[in-house]
Amino acid sequence: MQIEQVFEDISPRIAVRVLANAVFVGAQALVCRTALSAASRVGNG
Secondary structure, three states, rough: OHHHHHHHHHHHHHHHHHHHHHHHHHHHHHHHHHHHHHHHHHOOO
């Protein structure tokens, strides 16, 4: 098995994993921000 072949096989998986991780972190940040703004809105109201 050639090294190039191994990299071609691994790279997409790593890219997908990194992308999924970024999406997950972004979604978490968005949920936290939404929850904080909602809580502050309720507190001020």
